[in-house]
Amino acid sequence: MAAGLSFDNEVFSKFAFYAGVVLLKTMLMSPWTTVHRIRRKVFASAEDYVAFGKGPASGKQDPHIERVRSCHQNDLENVIPFVLIGLLYVLTGPDVATAVLLFRIFAGSRLLHTVIYLNAIPQPSRAIAFLVGLGVNTFMAFAVLKRAW
Amino acid sequence: MAAGLSFDNEVFSKFAFYAGVVLLKTMLMSPWTTVHRIRRKVFASAEDYVAFGKGPASGKQDPHIERVRSCHQNDLENVIPFVLIGLLYVLTGPDVATAVLLFRIFAGSRLLHTVIYLNAIPQPSRAIAFLVGLGVNTFMAFAVLKRAW
Amino acid sequence: MAAGLSFDNEVFSKFAFYAGVVLLKTMLMSPWTTVHRIRRKVFASAEDYVAFGKGPASGKQDPHIERVRSCHQNDLENVIPFVLIGLLYVLTGPDVATAVLLFRIFAGSRLLHTVIYLNAIPQPSRAIAFLVGLGVNTFMAFAVLKRAW
Numbered sequence: 001m002a003a004g005l006s007f008d009n010e011v012f013s014k015f016a017f018y019a020g021v022v023l024l025k026t027m028l029m030s031p032w033t034t035v036h037r038i039r040r041k042v043f044a045s046a047e048d049y050v051a052f053g054k055g056p057a058s059g060k061q062d063p064h065i066e067r068v069r070s071c072h073q074n075d076l077e078n079v080i081p082f083v084l085i086g087l088l089y090v091l092t093g094p095d096v097a098t099a100v101l102l103f104r105i106f107a108g109s110r111l112l113h114t115v116i117y118l119n120a121i122p123q124p125s126r127a128i129a130f131l132v133g134l135g136v137n138t139f140m141a142f143a144v145l146k147r148a149w
Numbered sequence: 150m151a152a153g154l155s156f157d158n159e160v161f162s163k164f165a166f167y168a169g170v171v172l173l174k175t176m177l178m179s180p181w182t183t184v185h186r187i188r189r190k191v192f193a194s195a196e197d198y199v200a201f202g203k204g205p206a207s208g209k210q211d212p213h214i215e216r217v218r219s220c221h222q223n224d225l226e227n228v229i230p231f232v233l234i235g236l237l238y239v240l241t242g243p244d245v246a247t248a249v250l251l252f253r254i255f256a257g258s259r260l261l262h263t264v265i266y267l268n269a270i271p272q273p274s275r276a277i278a279f280l281v282g283l284g285v286n287t288f289m290a291f292a293v294l295k296r297a298w
Numbered sequence: 299m300a301a302g303l304s305f306d307n308e309v310f311s312k313f314a315f316y317a318g319v320v321l322l323k324t325m326l327m328s329p330w331t332t333v334h335r336i337r338r339k340v341f342a343s344a345e346d347y348v349a350f351g352k353g354p355a356s357g358k359q360d361p362h363i364e365r366v367r368s369c370h371q372n373d374l375e376n377v378i379p380f381v382l383i384g385l386l387y388v389l390t391g392p393d394v395a396t397a398v399l400l401f402r403i404f405a406g407s408r409l410l411h412t413v414i415y416l417n418a419i420p421q422p423s424r425a426i427a428f429l430v431g432l433g434v435n436t437f438m439a440f441a442v443l444k445r446a447w
Contacts, residue, residue: 077370080378081324144315
């Protein structure tokens with residue numbers, strides 16, 4: 001079986017799939033924030049008020065927009081490290097079943113995290129989803145450090 | 150022709166060039182914010198006021214500094230996913246002309262986005278620059294998902 | 299000696315090690331922020347106040363939590379570009395000694411940056427740590443652009 005960063009390597013191919021899913025999800029948080037900004041007419045910059053708003057810049061913050069932004073920021077803090085550490089982890093030549101399980105758990109935990117956060121589902125559900133994703137990243141980071149030592 | 154992540158692979162070489170350009174641009178937003186902070190004496194931390202400011206921390210926010218920071222944050226949200234998705238996209242072995250066109254459109258749209266944002270050029274110019282970059286990322290993400298499926 | 303992204307390539311192996319260290323450090327800033335939030339009962343979302351707080355959401359900001367968050371954000375702005383540019387730089391086939399020196403300087407400067415920031419050690423110590431890291435990234439970015447040109 002092929003090794004390294006190639007779609008002929010099953011571990012890489014699965015990684016690319018799940019990395020694509022979580023990156024796509026993260027990228028779509030940006031326009032999702034904008035949809036909410038336009039609907040609620042709360043913007044970050046003066047020219048946006050001129051184009052899309054009705055009155056002058058108010059400087060107020062909207063709780064729901066701040067929630068979408070926090071969710072996006074949490075993705076940036078977790079999804080981006082996942083893709084980077086995951087790429088290095090693929091190159092350690094891990095067991096296929098273990099690796100695919102890790103990628104699936106991570107992707108599932110991040111999709112759940114978003115649903116939980118945007119709908120304000122009571123804690124500790126969000127904390128658990130967050131810690132599961134962080135656990136996968138930490139596991140892969142130690143696998144990389146061990147291999148590179 | 151060489152495939153995979155090697156400068157002998159024309160698609161990768163072009164990708165590395167445009168990724169280098171947009172990453173360099175993104176990294177330089179940090180010291181650019183600092184230049185504005187020192188010039189306007191508005192800082193984020195107390196020790197910065199002691200070293201570079203004249204008075205005590207005021208907690209006020211400066212609209213221009215917030216604009217530079219928003220621009221930087223928008224880069225982090227779009228340029229980093231571009232480099233990650235782009236790396237996976239290069240490994241799908243795309244048509245050279247198509248791939249280079251995508252990289253050029255992305256790099257151009259992000260440089261324009263920065264000029265438009267920092268100079269507060271009226272909307273919808275910034276929205277268009279943003280959506281063009283997002284479109285390239287989304288296209289590459291689906292190409293990766295299709296290949297990995 | 300092996301080239302490219304393989305643990306048999308000494309430059310890559312060293313890169314993977316230092317990238318793993320700084321990514322791990324960056325990822326651990328998230329739960330570190332949460333520990334401070336729970337200890338000081340200052341949260342970002344209403345459901346967190348219900349679960350972990352005593353009173354209703356106050357909307358107030360805590361200076362120490364904002365410091366941890368700024369430190370984390372600065373990591374995202376510098377560590378993530380390091381890993382991306384570093385990966386491309388490894389593929390340029392650099393001199394082993396030079397490359398390892400750059401990775402070590404970067405990792406050291408970021409660990410120092412965190413210690414300095416969290417303990418509010420007087421400027422210009424933090425500025426120097428930041429600029430050293432930025433210098434390494436900029437050097438690698440130009441090496442990539444030169445190779446890809």
